[in-house]
Each structure stands twice: as C-alpha cells, then as structure tokens.
Amino acid sequence: MVAVIHTSSRFRAVMQYNEKKLEQGHAECISAINYPKDADALSFDQKLNRIQRQLALNKRTKVNTVHVSLNFDPSEKLSKEQLTEISKAYLKGIGFEKQPALVYEHRDAGHPHVHIVTTNIKADGSRISLHNLGKNQSEKTRKEIEIDFGLVKAQDRKAQEFNLKPVSIKAEYGKSETKKAIANVLDKVLNEYKFTTMGELNAALNHYNVAADIGSEGSRIRKNNGILYRVLDKDGNRIGVPIKASDFHFKPTHRNLKVRFLYNEMNPNRTKDSLRVKNSIDFTLYRKQNVSLPRLINILQKDGIDTVIRKNEEGKLYGITYLDHRTKCVFNGSALGKQYSAKGITERCIEDPFSLQQQKSQKMGLDVGQVAGAGNVYHVGNGSSLENDKSLDSLLSPVKDGEYTPHQLKKPKRKKQKGFSIGF
Template sequence: MVAVIHTSSRLRAVLQYNEKKLEQGHAECISAINYPKDADALSFDQKLNRIQRQLALNKRTKVNTVHVSLNFDPSEKLGKEQLAEISKAYLKGIGFEKQPALVYEHRDAGHPHVHIVTTNIKADGSRISLHNLGKNQSEKTRKEIEIDFGLVKAQDRKVQEFTLKPVSVKAEYGKSETKKAIANVLDIVLKEYKFTTIGELNAVLNQFNVAADIGSEHSRIRKHNGILYRVLDKDGKRVGVPIKASDFHFKPTYRHLQVCFQANEMHLTCSKDSLRVKNSIDLTLLGKHNVSLPKLINILQKDGIDTVTRKNEEGLLYGITYIDHRTKCVFNGSTLGKQYSAKGITERCIEDPFSLHQQKSQKIGMDVGQAASAGNVYLVGNGSSLENDKSLDSLLSPVKDGEYIPNPLKKPKRKKQKGFSMGF
C-alpha cells in the first residue's frame, strides 16, 4: 500500500474533485466517518457543511484540508467493506480517528485506490500538526496495515520496479563493457515500457544514462534509418564508444522500434494508464497556488512518476514528458491534454516556490502550534464536543458568519498601563 498526503486550504475544491468523479461514474462514496448519516444518504452540501463547521472553529489555520489517497497493488481485489475498514484504520493510525472524513473509492486507474477527505481542525478548535505527517505517522501506519490486512508491501514492490540501475560512465573506454551495460538497459526498457516516439524512448533511456541516436536530419545514419546507442555522463553529454543497433543480438533497430511504437500506441489508446498521471498532477495542484515546477516534479517522483522537461536557451519550458514507472507508460504532456502540456503546467505552477501566501500560512500555523504547546485548551460553549452540543441536522447545515469562533483563538487585547514610576 502506498499513501500519498495532500494538504490545502480549499475544502470545496477538493470535495468537488471527488464528487465530479462520482458523477462521471468513476468513483463511489463508500464511507462517511463521524457523520450523523450514512454516505449514500448525504447530499453534496451536507458532506461539505459537516467539515466546514469544524473549519469554522479555527479561523487562523489556513491549511485546514487533508486529502489522502491510499493506493493498492493491481493484483489485490478489495471490496468496499475492506477499503472502508482500511481507511478507518489508517485515519486512526495517523491520529484522525475523531475527525469527520469522507472515503471515495476511485475506479479510474489500473489499480485499486481510495481518496479520503478530512480536516486537521479538531472539535475543540485546536489543530492536528501536519509536520512530517507522511514521514512519521503515515509511514508507520502503512506498514502496520499491510501486515494486519495481508496487503502487498510497498517496499517489496518498489524493489521489483526499480532494479534497473543507470549505466556507469566508467565503461566509456571499453566497447565490450559499454555494449553489455547498454544491452541490460535496452532489454528491460524495450520489453516493459510503453512509448510511441524516439523522443519518449529517450526520455526513459536517459534516466539510465543511455541515449538512442538517429542522427541529424541530413546525416548518413538518418538516411539509412540507422540508430546508434550511446552512454551519457551525469550532465547528459555523450561519452564513450557508440554501439550500432545491429550489433546487439536482440536487434533494437529503427525498424523494430517502429513496430513497438504501433503496438504501444494501441495499448495506450485502450488503457486508462494515463489517468494515473493526470490524477497525480491534479491532486498535487488542486486548490493550491504555491506549487512550483520543481516541487511538482519532486512530489510526482515520490509517486513513481519521473518528469522530463525541455527548455530553450532563454530557460523557457517548451516540452514535458511523464514517465510512470508503475504502469511503465510514457506520455508526452500535450497528448494528455492542454493543462498537462508545457504551457499548461507553466500556467498552473508558480515561479517563486516561497510565495507570500505560503510564508503567511507557515507563520499562522506556528502561532497556533505554539499556543497549543503552551497548554491552552480551546473549548466550545460549555466544553462539550461538537457532536454532543448540536443536533444531527445542525451538523449538516451551513455555517453562519461569526458562528463558532472560540475566544481563545482571538488575539488578546493589550492591557492599558495606568501609570509608571521612575527609579533612581
């Protein structure tokens, strides 16, 4: 099982994302945890209002929405009851067992997975710290759930997927060693990965310090549909002795690649593998205005997706390719849609990773965290919990302006000094 945690300040946008999947028939709300009604009896507004009423308890914390996806191995056949039970166990493990949460089973990818929408604002107005939540609580809980429910272990799967290592440039001076190293990479990439152009093939090969060279436009290699394979150094420059495709026993020639391109194009057209990449990008950028391109690339990489960018001399992005190491599929950004192309991603990401909004959010989170660590306990009304204090209907009704703002969360007024004395 792989858990991916996203946080934001836009609850409605996150909920709409899952509800849109539900309307399209690609998802189902299978559980409503700490709600007064079952999931199938709730309207969109009731789902939204229940969590919004909790957000209203703490106006100062801006990052107040938590969106988690739990991803399982394609070989696992998990029913709705099992997925709901696993989701509940996961929330308990990360300290969210008392939070209102909605669980959606998504059916738009090649593997079983659920999305959980919840909040880190507690019923007493304090907040659950999100610092290192994924690294600490989530990772520990994931491993426990894998054992308790007999799931495929993420670390075992990761070892199987990434056994291919980059070619070492130490082989650059020996043709036999270079050929052997390149052959190891080609044998796995050509058999397992799905690509439809030389550019997409090179996007994968370059990850392992190998390049397929078809020559310049008027070169002899291009004229005779030839192809050379080369080793790259850490800067992407060609080094060592080039090897002709015909020198390899499995003949990775240009003609053979064209057959691969056609077969792979049919597979990619019929499969839903592209949805995993698009969903990962959308979830990372959903409701956020402070994600830079490097940050997006880093988050996708943690989800098993490498991003290859192409920039001009001015440093402007003009091309982008996504390599999904889990589905073994390669996608040019423009084929996924305009919003996933180089231009679309540039418009959706910010230039400055340390935006003013992010800095303010961090400062506000620190202020509230310091207040909590000082031993302040925030109570609503007479100190009873929200569930005990309100009727079932009021829990699902909209929040009114000025409602549920705990006084301890407001800034205390500075006392006016009545007088002063001077000492000599």
Template sequence: MVTIIKTSHSIRSIFNYNENKVKAGVAECISVGNYPVDVDKVSDTIKLNRFVKRMELNENAKRNSVHISLNFDPSENHSKEKLIAIADTYMEKIGFGKQPYLVYQHHDAGHPHLHVVTINIERDGKRIDLHHLGIRKSEPARKEIEELFGLVKAEGRKKKEEFTLQPISIGKVQYGRIESKKAISNVLNAVLNQYKYASLPELNAVLKQYNVMADRGSENSKIFLAKGLVYRILDEQGKPIGVPIKASDFYSKPTLKFLEEKFKRNEVRRIPDKARVKNVIDIVLLKERALSINELARLLEKEGINTVFRKSAEGLLYGITYVDHKTKSVFNGSNLGKEYSAKAIQERCGLKVAGQEKGNQIHEKLPSKKSLIDDLQQQKNSLTIADLVKLLDMLIQVENSSDYMPNQLKKKRKKKKRKGWSDN
C-alpha cells in the same frame, strides 16, 4: 508505502480489470475479506455477487465502488502472509474493515504492489463517506502501518534514498518488446497522478522521456474536432510508431476531459514549486561564466530538472519546458517569468560571454531584486549555505547595477539651477 484511492460507479469494471490480470498470469487474488468462504474456494461469481447484492441496498449511491492500490518500495520483498496482514490492517484503519473486499497481488510493474477492491455500502444500506478519504483516513493509516510493519517510508528519507513511484523503474517504452497498451498504461499510471502539468505540451514533456505521447491530431482532423485523444509509442527519434490507442480504451480513462480537470488543479498545486526551479536556473547561470544551451540543460539535469527544447523545422529554438523530477512539477519557460522563456534564456547564456567585455550589461538579464527576495523567502528551509552565498552575490550585483532599471523607466533628470548661479 504509497497509497492511491480511486472511486467509481462500476464495480464490474474494477473487478474485471483485476480478474483479467489474473487470467493473463500477472496477478493473483491472495485474500478475501468478509466473504463466507476462503479465497481458494471462492468463485468469480461469488466474488462479484457479494458486491452486487450489497449495492442493491442503496441504489441512490451512484459512486459506490472503491479501488485502492498499496505500493511498496522496489527493495521490499514481503511474504504473501505479510502483504495480507498489511491490507487487512489498512482496511480496518480507513473504516472498511467490515466491508467485503478482495486483495490482489500484481506482478506487472517494477515495484511490488497490491490492489484492493471494495464498496462503500454497509450492511444496513448506509453509505460510507468517501469525501477526502485519502487525507482524513488513508494518510494517517499509511504512516501507522509503515511503523507497525517496518516498511520503507514514503517521506522523510534522505533525498538519495527517497522512494517515489517513478516511471524510471518502467524504463522507456520500446515498440514490440511488450504489448503496446500495457506498456503505455504502465507509464500513464506513474505519470498522470504524480506530475503537476497544466497543459498537454507540458504533459508530453514528461511522457516523451519514456517514448510515449498524448496526441490530439491535427486541428482539422476528426479526432481533434471531436475532442478525442490517443496515446502513441515513439521510436528513438521521437517519431510515432505502431497503432495509436484511444484514451477511452485504458482502464483509468485518461481522456482529454480528464486531463483538462487535471490542468486546472495542477495549476494551483505547482505554485509553491516555481521558486525552486527559478533558483536552480539562476544559480547555474550565475556560476558559469560561459554557457551554451546544451550545457545549461546538462547542469540542470544534475539538479533533477530535465529541459525540453522545442525547435522549428529550421532548428530554431522557440520554446523551453522544465520538468522538475524532485517536486514533480512541469513549467513552460514563460510560466516562470519572461527571463526563463526560450528567447531570454538564449540571451542570458549569450550575455555570459558578452558580459566579459560589456561590463554590467549582464545585469539587464538578471532577475529583479524583489523576485530574488521572494524566492529566497519561499525556499529558506531547503537552501544550502552555498546556495545562500550565490543568491546573496546575485542580490549584490542587482543592487550595484546602475543599468538594471528597464530602459522604458529611465528618464533623463534635468539639472536644477541654484539661485545665484548662471550657466556660464
């Protein structure tokens, strides 16, 4: 089970979001917690007023609304009674068991999931602390509930069986198949909070795999100057199609300001994942003696890394972005280091062929010994024996390479004359 908690200052927007889903026939309110009547007898007015009256007890609390989603593995098909029991147990364990709350079952995604709507104002007007609610209470509750109800665990499974909320289950967006806003929203919900990107191009490297793009417009456009953002559906050739939708029109409000805050946090969050991407690239390039750019991309994809090439109108490669679906991290090539940039990767692929004739010139493009050792230390718990053998081979190559030192650091040594010896 995967849990996502969002807080808000508007209970009405959260309530309307779920009720609109009900009206559209893709959701159902299956349970009410701490309401005076049963779910089949409670009206929309009673649902909302229960929250509003409680919030009036503490008007100083600005962020007083909580929207929780409980997400299950696509293979699970729980009864309505079991889902209600899971939601009630979860709310009790995170300290919201006595709060009024609504439980909605949604049917508009590739995996079964619930939405729970509640507030953090107690009956005496005190406020339940929302700070680090996910880490302090939600995570322990999730693990206990997985054991208690026999749910598919969100961690600790074999890699082939590992459950994550991937947009793979959504599939690529196809214009005209379903409503554009809904189609884009499904992709955004799966990508924005899971992948670790630090720029708009890096985010688009993920979104474009599902025929979606975040667009600021040209530099002189009104939307760009106003720091606006729209989302577009792309056709199979990667060209925008249909009417763009403003970021502010989506429920989650994935605006440029929202994304810029994500960029800052993700820059730190993805640091531990750099070593894996670099190691995979180095091992693939070491293993294959002759390799084209496209072949490199194909081999990296087998390791869970998609390679996104950026080319000029003339077809010249000027940028590479790596999307690691295993760690959910996205890196511009140059962010990993100079040897992983577009230019360096082309040279390293080219030197694999030239290396057969030019001997140890290939070592000029190998990573430094120190970086290899640092990466090895960070990845010591996840590397296989085969990986260790390949990395050891790289270290030996670097160690034995007399040409590995950068040219600018090489200085001709002057021979010292020994006493009693002449130049003759």
C-alpha cells in the same frame, strides 16, 4: 500498501476533484466517518458543510485540509467493507480517528486505491500538527495495517506501482505489447507527475517514449476532442499502432485530463515547486557569461530537472519545458516568467559553438530534445466525536460567517487609550 499525503488550504477544490470522479463513474464515496448519516444518504453540500463547519472553528490555520491516498497492490481484491476498515485503521493510527472524513474508492488506475478527505482542525478549534506526519505516524501505521490485514508489503514489492522514485519504464516498440507498455507509462505519469497542459503532460510522457497526440488543426481527432497515445523511438519519432484513450480502462481522455489539469493547477505547492526550478536556473546563470544552452541543460539534469526544448525547421528555439523529477512537477517556461521562456533563456545563454558549426554543415530541425535526469506529508493529534453536538443535522447545514468561533480563539478587543492634553 503505499500512503501518500497531501495538505492544502483548498478543501472545496479537493472535494470537487473527488466528486467529479464520482460523477464520471470513476469513483464511489464508500464511507462518511464521524458524519451523522451514511455516505449514500449525503448530498454534496452536506458532505461539504460538515467539514467546513469544523474549518470555521479555526480561521488562523491556513493549511487545514488533508488529502490521503492509500494505494494497494494490483493483485489485491478488496471489498468496500475492507477498504473502509483499512481507512478507519489508518486514520486512528495517525491520530485522526475522531475527525470527520470521507472515503472515496477510485477506479481510474491499474491498482486499487482510496482517497480520504479530512481536516486537521479539531472539534474544539485547535489544530493537529502536520509536521512529519508521513515520516512518523503514517509510515508506522502503514506497516501495522499491512500485517493486520494481510496486505502486500510495499518494501517487498518491486513493481513500479510502489516505486515512487524515477525509474526506467520506457516503452520500447517490439519488446513489449504496445498497449500494455503505454498503460504502464500512463499509470506512472498520471498518478505521480503534476502537469497543467497537454504540452506539459507530453513533456513527461516523452521522457518515457510515449506521446499523446490530439491531432492537427482541422483533423477529425481534434474536432472530436480525441487523443491517440503512441510509442516513440529513441529519436522521438512516432512508431507502431496508436491506441485510443477510450481503449484504456482508466480512460485518460481529453475530458478527464482537463479535470487533472485543473486539480494540478490549484495545488498549493505548485508555486513553491516552481521556485526550485527558477532558483536552479538563476543560480546557474547568475553573473556567468559563458553558459550555453547545452551546458545549462546538463547542469539542471544533475539537479534532477530535465529540459525539453522545441525547435523549428530552421533550428530556432521556440518552446521550452522543465520536468522536475524531485517535486514531480512540470512547467512550461513561459508559465514561470518571461526570463524562463524560450526567448528569455536564449537571451540569457551564449551561442553554443558546436551548434553553430553543426548548423553550417547541415540544416536540421529538432522537434524535441531531452536530457536524462532524475510528496508531502505530515501528522497527529486527538479529534472529537459527535457526542456534544446538540443537533446532528446542524452539522450538515451551511456555516455562517463568524459562527462557531471558540471564545479562546477570538482576538481580544484592544482598549482605546484615553489621551490627555496639557493646557497653558
């Protein structure tokens, strides 16, 4: 079993992501822990209000939402009851057993997994520390659950589902069945990388010799919002028979990808992750007058950042995308700012002498140039049960502004100091 923890301040966005999966038939809410009603008897607003009332107890804590995914080996067939018990055991192990939590079983990937949505704000308004939660409590609990429930151990599993580091799973036409090869790449990229556009998605897929084709302007594919997935050869050319998105059981369709784009765009860590890419570029180019684009690409590669460039038939750079394998984030250059766009980078880098000589000898265009290159986590505390609630139903009603703020958390009012004057 592999546990991946994300924390944020966007509880509603996390809820909408899981509920959207439910509406599409790709997920089911199988348990509502520390809720006054069973999961199947709760409306969306009731699920939302229960935890929002607890968030209102502490408005000083910004990071108040915990989103955990528990991932199991593809060979394991686990019932809803087993998944619920495993989720409860996990929450207890990390100190969240008394926190309200919703458990969603997702069916949009090639392996069984559940998403747990909860909060680190306790019933008394205090917060559970999230520092090193994944490294300490989560890792210890994961190993205990593997033994108690007889699960496949993550450290013994060599399959790529449990390898969260970049590995070579490139699709090679003729060496493996096309659909299976593409499915392996999609499973890794869609579940690990954070992209917000089709261009950013393709930058990650191209790294593993796969492309998502949405068709040209006016084509039937584009009109029907379809997607064809293709294998690429070593030169980036499309080969083999394309596979429709709807042919994969986890449905990586245009509509479903839009939900993923939105979710990734709202990720609170995206701004921080973008700073790593920008700082790496700025540090390389700072006060240096001799850095060409190929040299910049090579230096970024050593820092775990792939640079995907796009050139027209005349060889002029018109697009650039950065693929950060450490944070698993993908950024279009213009999204980072003008100085990181294709034009900005061209102005900041010197002309490559070899490239100039090559352009003179032969006129060539490059569609995509790539260079090879190389979570978040957190913590514990004690919660509180529903014992002291005067009305269980009140937990499912909307929270009002200013309601349920513990006295000890309210800021004391400052007393006005009386002034005095001196008369003559």
